[in-house]
Amino acid sequence: MPTPASQTRIQKENTARILEAALDVFSTLGYRGATLDRIARGAGLSKPNLLYYFPSKEAIHASLLAGLMTNWLDPLRRLDSDGDPIDEIVAYVLRKLEMSRLYPRESRLFANEILQGAPRIMDEIEGDLRALVEEKSALIAQWQAAGRLAPIEPRHLIFSIWATTQHYADFDVQVRGILRPQGDGHFDEAADFLTAFYRSALTPRG
Amino acid sequence: MPTPASQTRIQKENTARILEAALDVFSTLGYRGATLDRIARGAGLSKPNLLYYFPSKEAIHASLLAGLMTNWLDPLRRLDSDGDPIDEIVAYVLRKLEMSRLYPRESRLFANEILQGAPRIMDEIEGDLRALVEEKSALIAQWQAAGRLAPIEPRHLIFSIWATTQHYADFDVQVRGILRPQGDGHFDEAADFLTAFYRSALTPRG
DNA sequence: CGTGATCCTGACCGGTTGGTCAAACTATTC
């Protein structure tokens, strides 16, 4: 892969199509379940042609994960110390839920990776992610010390937000199977539920 | 596989060792990532010998999933209409968390299966599981109608309980990576957090 | 002890997988 600056038109098109197809395949079959043939077919290319743009299966996977981490942390990064604590956290929850609705494949790719021990992203988890969680946990603790938020362990609160929102992407099949015969309306339901739920849990008691 | 009654000593030992090793491998590598060689090595058997006890890879996997579903639903099944609503739900949360602590591999096996579209357990999901959720949701709605529980969509409440508790098994690596350098103490922390969290969210406001 | 049932193994097989390569084809540039 040449540097972005020197990419030709065809290179831009084809790498994009490959990554798109690879996201489909990796997110539903997992790393080992995915095959180059399937990705190539999905991208409308031959297998050798695919390997002209990426040196290996591993490289495609790594490229997807690298592009993922930045966007994934963004909703938490936007938690604003100047806003109302409960509104801020509820807004964060809804941003995260929206990510599950719009980018379920990315969520599943991430889940697959963590499930298998996060061999390829452990560094990011123990680096950027950990630092961001530490920073925002301190902010939440600050809000709690001021009595503006129920005193609940901040890091586990963040875990619960990840869990509840990503659940609608990662366990989509199960959710649909149980909520059947509804359509996609369950994301709106989930938004209402999570708003009420977190608002109720976080509001301090007199 | 003979029926349990006619199983010899060696059959009992070896099928148990195979299922134990298979659980390890399937839960961390997924169905396609798992290989018979790895399972056989983990069980201390040769590959042909493994296939003497199970007719195929598929059969081992199916056997694991079949044994799983029964236990998996048990904590919810024990939700008691006679108890105090909030105590009952919190107790359910803690039972589920305990499952994540004691049986993380089973949780990951299940998660892997759902992530990949639940091709082999869709029937159970749309059958037993769906029926049980429907039954318990009705109970929760009843409690809410009596004003003993905050009015929060029951089925999504159940989803949130699954999500938050299973998170500590399925995303264990991530949780540890962020909470480092703690040991296993995070399960006790999680129990405290979830108790306070659900108690706060579910208690009706005056 | 013997004998039949159970258990185990090395060698093997067809299919699939990630990846290579030389050669042919196409786009861009002067």
Added chain:
DNA sequence: GAATAGTTTGACCAACCGGTCAGGATCACG
């Protein structure tokens, strides 16, 4: 319209996969 750089392909390969099989080792029991 060459010459060059960039793109695509069919044929191929070694490694690995799930699974088979004939025969040998071991066990349980009369």
